[in-house]
Amino acid sequence: MKYFFFMLAAAPLSVCCQTLVHAQVISKSTQQAIPFATVGLVKQNNGTTTDEIGSFKIQCRSIEDSIIISAVGFKTARVAVSVVLSARKIELEENLVLLEEVSISWRNKAKPTTLNDFVHCPTNYYSVGLGTYRQVAQRFLAPRASMRLQSIRLCKMAGKATFRVRVYAMDSITGMPSTDLLSKELLINSSDKNVYIDLQENIVLPDRDFFIAVEWLFISSNEFRVKAKIDRQKISYSNYAPRLSFKKLTGIPTQNNCRMLNFNGSWQKPENYDSNHVFMIAAELGSQ
Template structure:
């Protein structure tokens, strides 16, 4: 008797990977736009354009890609429609008129103070272009020192001079960050190790809005921020390779989530409640360690 050979075909879906590659430019001046954060909509996948406006992003299918840069309209576009160059449209930020006098500042006020030695918890982005934001409420006492002089942020970096971006936002009716207060990049540089990174913004003449405002820290997925390391999983001796993009941002415990926000997957979300075993953070919320100096 002849044996019947039965061949079974397994229907395994084949994913089609492709690499998006382009350079991002200003559609009016044609200048290249650095540090544009790029996300796949509703997915935790993304990257950042480099100083030359160039980016690469690998995806597994046709997706909606979100492009976000300070001073430009956020753009959503299907991945199969991306061409080179890709253009972003500038937006006009309406700022209140500021009268500058020659009088030297005589008063300073510090808010949001933290002690570096007391902080051992950090936010890190891993390999995704996240943004974390902290809301600062207005207080009538700020009327005597209404201008922003310095921003201090607790950072911890495993590489030398890692870069991050600062975005300044107004607050919308839902309490979310929306509309830029300042329409240019404010780039911070974190030294290697645990440091208080200070950014002098006194020349920008930014006045504390009466509705309050957000200080947002944007991680940049660029080569100079890349940190490669080895680690082992619990109950395993096998060494694995990991990648993170620096720096990490120190956090302090808060009782509520009202002042802490995270931007990922192209959306703003409230920060989640901590499940840390540390008593200090148990059932608390992570608030970015940001300190402001105000002047008159």
């Protein structure tokens, strides 16, 4: 069994940081707390997730930094750290279309076309830490444009994990994820190794290229400890579930189809990433 973790500079963070920022994220219209919103420091490029009551704590190196807050169904906000320190509450404006949670369905469906199909889950796993990325996206190429995405399957290490699944169109210029194609929130809470997600209302894919992404939630129930040895010194740090399964293809190197979303809101191709690594995410498509 192999593990692929991103630990980055999580250990030095507690030494360098000078200011503890804590606040609550709420809806501007209802004044209700927003759980599981993503909170990121722009310059520092690390972040966290709000808890069940919309609260978060994060340490920053400079009050000159800004915080980006994003949540499904709300407009992304950017607020100066100095403002957050005085206000203690951050209000997000709702989008025109409110998103609802959908359930996981295990009923069988017709599968006319399956992309990146798999039968078994490899025992190679990928997870992230606080100072790394918050989403990982796998690129897909549909046989033709205007097909419908009916369902998604993914493989992870067995064990409880709460996370989101996102679907994006591809920017034809940058090759990065762009428009969010989901009309409902896919908030997954599963202990199973194989997760099947019935989209219920099929998503029309405007072009052949699209992305399916997994979004990590940095909450206590997802946290686990990793022990490692660096320069003969034993260290321990936190990573977060899900531990997403991936496989390494053999033969001719393929195109790098993976994209990572930073806490500052920018997508990038991961550094030192083997383009032959493919995440165990399958897309099931049907015709219009």
